[in-house]
Amino acid sequence: MSTATQGTVNTQAEASVEEVEGKQQSRLAALWMQHYDLVILPLIIVLVLGLLLLYVGSRDLDTIEERVLAADNVGGLLVQHIWLAAISTVLVLVIAVPLGIVLSRRGARRAQGPVLAIGGFAQALPPFGVLLLMAFWLNFGFWTAVIGLTLAALLPVLRNTVVGLQQVDQSLIEAARGMGMTSRQTLFRVEIPLAVPVIVAGLRVALVLNVGTATLASYIGAGGLGELVQQALRLNRINVLLVAGGVIAALALLIDWLAGVAERVVVARSG
Amino acid sequence: MSETTDQTVVETPEGAGKPDMIVLEGVEKIYPGSTQPAVSQLDMAIPQGEIVMLIGPSGCGKTTTLKMINRLIEPTAGRILLDGKDVTHVNGDQLRREIGYVIQQGGLFPHFSIADNIGVVPKMLGWDKQRIRQRADELLHLVGLEPSTFRDRYPRQLSGGQQQRVGVARALAADPPVMLMDEPFGAIDPITRDRLQDEFLDIQRTVGKTIAFVTHDLQEAVKLGDKIAVFATGRLEQYDSPDTVLTQPANDFVSDFVGGGAAVRRLSLLELAHLELHPVETDEKAAGSRNGTPVVEVDGSGKPVSWRHLPGGDAAGTAMVTVPISGTVYDAVDVMLDGCASLVAVVDEEGRAQGVLHWNDLVGGLRTRKGHA
Numbered sequence: 001m002s003t004a005t006q007g008t009v010n011t012q013a014e015a016s017v018e019e020v021e022g023k024q025q026s027r028l029a030a031l032w033m034q035h036y037d038l039v040i041l042p043l044i045i046v047l048v049l050g051l052l053l054l055y056v057g058s059r060d061l062d063t064i065e066e067r068v069l070a071a072d073n074v075g076g077l078l079v080q081h082i083w084l085a086a087i088s089t090v091l092v093l094v095i096a097v098p099l100g101i102v103l104s105r106r107g108a109r110r111a112q113g114p115v116l117a118i119g120g121f122a123q124a125l126p127p128f129g130v131l132l133l134m135a136f137w138l139n140f141g142f143w144t145a146v147i148g149l150t151l152a153a154l155l156p157v158l159r160n161t162v163v164g165l166q167q168v169d170q171s172l173i174e175a176a177r178g179m180g181m182t183s184r185q186t187l188f189r190v191e192i193p194l195a196v197p198v199i200v201a202g203l204r205v206a207l208v209l210n211v212g213t214a215t216l217a218s219y220i221g222a223g224g225l226g227e228l229v230q231q232a233l234r235l236n237r238i239n240v241l242l243v244a245g246g247v248i249a250a251l252a253l254l255i256d257w258l259a260g261v262a263e264r265v266v267v268a269r270s271g
Numbered sequence: 272m273s274e275t276t277d278q279t280v281v282e283t284p285e286g287a288g289k290p291d292m293i294v295l296e297g298v299e300k301i302y303p304g305s306t307q308p309a310v311s312q313l314d315m316a317i318p319q320g321e322i323v324m325l326i327g328p329s330g331c332g333k334t335t336t337l338k339m340i341n342r343l344i345e346p347t348a349g350r351i352l353l354d355g356k357d358v359t360h361v362n363g364d365q366l367r368r369e370i371g372y373v374i375q376q377g378g379l380f381p382h383f384s385i386a387d388n389i390g391v392v393p394k395m396l397g398w399d400k401q402r403i404r405q406r407a408d409e410l411l412h413l414v415g416l417e418p419s420t421f422r423d424r425y426p427r428q429l430s431g432g433q434q435q436r437v438g439v440a441r442a443l444a445a446d447p448p449v450m451l452m453d454e455p456f457g458a459i460d461p462i463t464r465d466r467l468q469d470e471f472l473d474i475q476r477t478v479g480k481t482i483a484f485v486t487h488d489l490q491e492a493v494k495l496g497d498k499i500a501v502f503a504t505g506r507l508e509q510y511d512s513p514d515t516v517l518t519q520p521a522n523d524f525v526s527d528f529v530g531g532g533a534a535v536r537r538l539s540l541l542e543l544a545h546l547e548l549h550p551v552e553t554d555e556k557a558a559g560s561r562n563g564t565p566v567v568e569v570d571g572s573g574k575p576v577s578w579r580h581l582p583g584g585d586a587a588g589t590a591m592v593t594v595p596i597s598g599t600v601y602d603a604v605d606v607m608l609d610g611c612a613s614l615v616a617v618v619d620e621e622g623r624a625q626g627v628l629h630w631n632d633l634v635g636g637l638r639t640r641k642g643h644a
Contacts, residue, residue, distance in 0.1 A: 171374055171375070171376070171378050172378055172380060172381075174343070174374065174378070175372070175374055175378030175379075175380075176380075176391075177343060177367070178341060178343055178367060178372035178374065178378075178451075179367060179368065179372055179391055179392050179395075179441075179442075180364050180365065180366070180367035180368030180369075180370075180392060180395060181364070181391075181395065182364045185395070190380060193382050194381070194382060
């Protein structure tokens with residue numbers, strides 16, 4: 001019995017080895033056809049950053065400008081900015097997804113409306129104001145900014161988690177239960193996997209939102225690329241402002257692009 | 272838990288005396304917020320190995336009844352026995368793993384491969400991977416899908432008919448004695464549906480499951496059912512063989528529901544193999560005997576190609592139509608109407624003429640062969 005199976009497996013393996021090369025080429029071609037649009041944005045980013053570098057390089061910078069635009073100053077603020085956005089997005093993920101799942105359970109569906117309304121309220125508040133108020137309430141600094149960013153970006157993920165679970169075909173849930181899956185198994189093996197593309201779309205919105213809003217974190221002393229803008233304004237150096245604007249825009253676009261790629265991978269995986 | 276093992280053997284009309292696999296005793300369902308029961312005081316027994324078709328207009332309680340058997344819907348009152356065991360209060364999830372379940376359009380999980388879809392229940396029952404894989408291949412074979420082609424595909428890459436076959440394979444995965452089917456062929460085009468029904472009957476002949484099958488299609492009920500249960504607003508109006516339901520409706524509701532065309536529908540219950548057919552002769556044997564027997568001209572492999580002689584008829588002007596002996600009178604009538612012929616040659620598996628059925632036989636009374644009453 002096992003030898004027979006082994007035999008078929010072997011012949012299959014041999015056949016597939018021959019096929020693999022041709023297949024790989026056609027698969028690459030298919031991938032290119034499907035996703036060639038993903039190349040456009042990085043090209044634009046590289047182009048814009050290149051032009052900026054050329055322009056700034058062609059200018060005579062005074063010592064103040066040189067100091068502010070030094071790689072370790074810009075790089076340090078960039079890293080700080082990414083941390084702000086990343087930590088707050090992870091917090092959003094950890095809070096909003098489980099909350100959304102709980103809200104979509106039968107027992108908690110009544111709470112859905114009120115909770116989503118509160119989420120909408122939090123999102124409608126201007127992030128700048130929230131950050132300032134939170135700074136007075138807690139204190140100035142990095143973690144206060146993280147909390148503010150997290151609150152401002154909760155809603156998209158919460159809403160998408162709820163909607164993503166809602167749109168799972170009822171007949172699939174019934175099929176799962178009808179075959180003897182417990183409600184927990186149905187949730188983890190059917191409902192959540194099928195809702196993942198929608199949840200990830202919400203996470204992408206939250207991430208991009210956080211990258212943008214993190215610019216304001218510098219006003220409560222949390223650093224980030226907003227600090228570069230402030231330095232430029234304080235010192236009245238237009239070249240620095242240009243670089244700051246360019247880097248902020250490029251980072252936002254790049255993060256959105258990365259999130260978009262991740263989204264496609266997830267969607268392709270979950271069929 | 273009261274584990275009663277009373278094998279209630281209800282006398283079936285066929286008098287087969289097979290033990291009842293599924294027994295519903297005084298089962299009732301009243302949905303919350305409703306005063307009218309969706310199913311009231313239902314008593315029903317499904318013998319082992321039979322297909323029972325639950326039919327009725329929408330909202331009649333047929334689907335509710337089906338789902339109470341595997342307790343997807345909890346009955347408000349009454350008892351449900353499976354193979355003599357009271358399952359009204361056992362763990363519903365465990366129970367459902369022992370009962371095959373097929374829904375409309377298969378209900379396949381789009382993010383699982385075909386093999387994984389089939390392996391859902393075996394995996395929950397803790398089978399090892401090798402065994403699950405083997406079982407999936409075996410079942411794909413059974414439902415007529417080549418395992419090497421289909422096992423790694425995803426449901427969206429399959430046609431509706433193929434998905435439905437996988438749905439049936441999935442329900443059979445853990446070899447449950449009982450299968451519940453909720454309008455499985457409802458959303459499939461008529462031609463494919465017909466083929467799936469034939470295949471389903473073939474499969475049932477090998478697996479011999481006890482099946483409760485919800486449908487809204489009387490044609491399907493007559494074709495597939497060993498018995499038909501006609502429901503009206505939560506009540507079982509008639510529970511009998513297809514033939515009896517068609518010819519002797521229990522009340523006005525059933526006769527309205529069965530409606531006109533019952534006589535035509537009955538034709539699909541009459542198998543040609545069980546009928547006394549007119550004899551037929553092939554050309555070589557009957558060169559001279561031009562009596563009352565029709566003579567056909569055959570080709571090299573013995574298949575009839577045209578009529579050489581028809582008693583009292585125009586042999587040259589009558590189209591040659593054939594029907595396989597495995598078919599029913601319904602099929603014979605179909606080919607006669609289609610070919611504008613007043614008679615049809617009934618052929619065996621090799622395509623050789625076995626007999627003739629005349630149009631006039633239909634109105635003159637069909638004679639059943641002895642031993643096949």
